[in-house]
Amino acid sequence: MNLPADFTAWMRQALADAEAALERWVPADAPAGLGEAMRYGVLDGGKRLRPLLVRAAAEAVHGAPIAALRAGVAVELIHAYSLVHDDMPCMDNDVLRRGKPTVHVRYGEAGAMLAGDAMQALAFEVLTPEPGADGAQEMAPALQARLCALLARAAGHAGMAGGQAIDLASIGRSLDEAQLRDMHRRKTGALLQCSVLMGAATGSTTAAQWAALADYGDAIGVAFQVVDDILDVTQGSDKLGKTAGKDLEQDKPTYVTVLGLEAARAEAKRLHAQALAALQRSGLPDREHLKQLADMVVDREH
Amino acid sequence: MNLPADFTAWMRQALADAEAALERWVPADAPAGLGEAMRYGVLDGGKRLRPLLVRAAAEAVHGAPIAALRAGVAVELIHAYSLVHDDMPCMDNDVLRRGKPTVHVRYGEAGAMLAGDAMQALAFEVLTPEPGADGAQEMAPALQARLCALLARAAGHAGMAGGQAIDLASIGRSLDEAQLRDMHRRKTGALLQCSVLMGAATGSTTAAQWAALADYGDAIGVAFQVVDDILDVTQGSDKLGKTAGKDLEQDKPTYVTVLGLEAARAEAKRLHAQALAALQRSGLPDREHLKQLADMVVDREH
Numbered sequence: 080m081n082l083p084a085d086f087t088a089w090m091r092q093a094l095a096d097a098e099a100a101l102e103r104w105v106p107a108d109a110p111a112g113l114g115e116a117m118r119y120g121v122l123d124g125g126k127r128l129r130p131l132l133v134r135a136a137a138e139a140v141h142g143a144p145i146a147a148l149r150a151g152v153a154v155e156l157i158h159a160y161s162l163v164h165d166d167m168p169c170m171d172n173d174v175l176r177r178g179k180p181t182v183h184v185r186y187g188e189a190g191a192m193l194a195g196d197a198m199q200a201l202a203f204e205v206l207t208p209e210p211g212a213d214g215a216q217e218m219a220p221a222l223q224a225r226l227c228a229l230l231a232r233a234a235g236h237a238g239m240a241g242g243q244a245i246d247l248a249s250i251g252r253s254l255d256e257a258q259l260r261d262m263h264r265r266k267t268g269a270l271l272q273c274s275v276l277m278g279a280a281t282g283s284t285t286a287a288q289w290a291a292l293a294d295y296g297d298a299i300g301v302a303f304q305v306v307d308d309i310l311d312v313t314q315g316s317d318k319l320g321k322t323a324g325k326d327l328e329q330d331k332p333t334y335v336t337v338l339g340l341e342a343a344r345a346e347a348k349r350l351h352a353q354a355l356a357a358l359q360r361s362g363l364p365d366r367e368h369l370k371q372l373a374d375m376v377v378d379r380e381h
Numbered sequence: 382m383n384l385p386a387d388f389t390a391w392m393r394q395a396l397a398d399a400e401a402a403l404e405r406w407v408p409a410d411a412p413a414g415l416g417e418a419m420r421y422g423v424l425d426g427g428k429r430l431r432p433l434l435v436r437a438a439a440e441a442v443h444g445a446p447i448a449a450l451r452a453g454v455a456v457e458l459i460h461a462y463s464l465v466h467d468d469m470p471c472m473d474n475d476v477l478r479r480g481k482p483t484v485h486v487r488y489g490e491a492g493a494m495l496a497g498d499a500m501q502a503l504a505f506e507v508l509t510p511e512p513g514a515d516g517a518q519e520m521a522p523a524l525q526a527r528l529c530a531l532l533a534r535a536a537g538h539a540g541m542a543g544g545q546a547i548d549l550a551s552i553g554r555s556l557d558e559a560q561l562r563d564m565h566r567r568k569t570g571a572l573l574q575c576s577v578l579m580g581a582a583t584g585s586t587t588a589a590q591w592a593a594l595a596d597y598g599d600a601i602g603v604a605f606q607v608v609d610d611i612l613d614v615t616q617g618s619d620k621l622g623k624t625a626g627k628d629l630e631q632d633k634p635t636y637v638t639v640l641g642l643e644a645a646r647a648e649a650k651r652l653h654a655q656a657l658a659a660l661q662r663s664g665l666p667d668r669e670h671l672k673q674l675a676d677m678v679v680d681r682e683h
Contacts, residue, residue: 169490189471192472197543197546200538207530231504236499238502
């Protein structure tokens with residue numbers, strides 16, 4: 080993947096800031112090893128795509144930087160908790176994640192379940208800072224409430240958790256393309272779109288700009304999953320940092336099994352074009368990093 | 382237990398309102414059976430003590446009734462999700478709750494984990510209503526943010542989840558009274574205290590009144606657990622609606638094992654008196670229902 084040098088530099092800074100914020104706001108001192116398990120589940124790993132999307136969207140609308148950092152940490156905590164729970168024996172039963180043993184392998188199943196539960200709560204703690212905490216002055220109560228509203232809906236029954244329920248129910252069944260898209264729009268897309276919208280909420284937009292950013296987020300959300308399904312069959316575990324070929328092994332429908340590999344690749348391209356068209360339609364002048372993130376989502380190799 | 386007739390009538394109305402609100406706001410249409418599992422986990426059962434505390438505290442500060450109803454539903458959702466996860470095989474491995482098979486027995490472990498996860502998210506959805514939703518006009522963004530902040534902290538690593546982590550680590554170990562109290566103050570007390578404070582947040586209080594209500598909530602929170610530990614050894618499963626004697630069987634330290642039965646009873650009385658003194662100190666004229674709820678917590682038989 081060939082990324083422009085200025086984008087690479089921007090990304091390096093954004094990743095360093097997100098990592099430092101996670102390091103600061105995910106507690107080491109939670110009782111009885113809980114903090115350790117939470118930190119193990121979220122620090123030092125992951126592409127941090129969601130915080131990058133929040134930041135790029137916030138920059139496009141000239142949003143408040145520390146509010147965007149808090150939103151990025153919150154959405155990453157929701158993403159990370161979902162992986163911790165998803166890897167457990169009663170779900171995907173995976174032992175490898177981001178190249179490390181999964182949380183339940185390291186801290187036991189009860190420890191992993193509690194760590195995930197506490198990470199979800201922490202996301203909403205981070206969005207509602209006490210007066211005097213880092214960035215609290217940049218986060219008016221109305222922004223805090225808006226960010227909580229967006230994140231709760233993306234994480235909940237109509238979003239990520241709902242998509243996981245469909246995923247669970249789909250094992251061994253065949254889905255058509257519309258059903259598959261609905262599942263992934265909830266399971267993966269909702270939180271990616273939410274990242275864009277949380278970033279947008281930190282600044283000001285017209286209704287049309289908001290709608291365009293929502294379309295952009297929706298398109299890259301589905302594109303991300305299409306590419307994930309492609310990589311699951313074309314890359315090895317070492318490159319992915321997680322067990323490859325799991326979907327096939329578990330007899331889960333994917334874009335590759337439903338459409339075939341070539342058509343899945345074409346679908347990823349089509350969604351990429353759709354994301355760029357939506358961005359263009361937003362008319363926001365500072366949308367370059369959002370464009371480059373869309374490129375990265377589609378061209379990534381892991 | 383002998384409760385005054387007007388309190389019984391108030392409670393009947395409050396319970397009916399809480400039940401109707403849960404019925405309305407916990408979705409039946411979430412995908413792939415998720416809504417059904419969520420509703421099974423929270424509807425039609427439970428003492429609803431937390432919504433009662435929210436309502437009584439809201440009335441004491443002349444708070445907005447629908448805001449209090451939303452807060453009551455949100456805190457009950459957090460409580461119910463914690464029971465769903467707590468009953469799972471990797472935690473307490475309980476098959477009976479509120480006289481019915483537990484959620485994982487009915488919907489499988491993955492279904493129970495997801496339902497609990499979605500219930501936690503739903504709590505924050507209920508606290509941040511879309512404009513036009515029931516009661517949204519009573520909930521200024523600042524109140525939404527305040528309620529989310531209180532609930533997230535009570536549910537998270539420093540509160541309920543932290544207490545559960547200590548509980549898990551305490552199996553087969555001996556705790557002294559201070560450690561036991563710290564565990565229960567987090568595991569059970571934080572959410573009960575939070576119920577009182579969420580109710581208080583719907584109206585207006587002085588700092589001194591807020592502190593007095595926090596003390597009241599803290600005292601009844603610990604008292605609730607002391608009484609729970611007493612009932613676990615003195616009542617049968619049929620009366621409790623859950624498996625009795627579990628703590629002893631699992632070799633978990635309780636107030637009864639640490640203090641002995643008589644000293645545990647004395648401790649419950651002492652905490653009850655402490656709660657009433659804090660209420661008195663609040664000086665709020667409409668505190669009668671909070672007083673009666675404290676009586677009920679200590680005198681209950683299940």
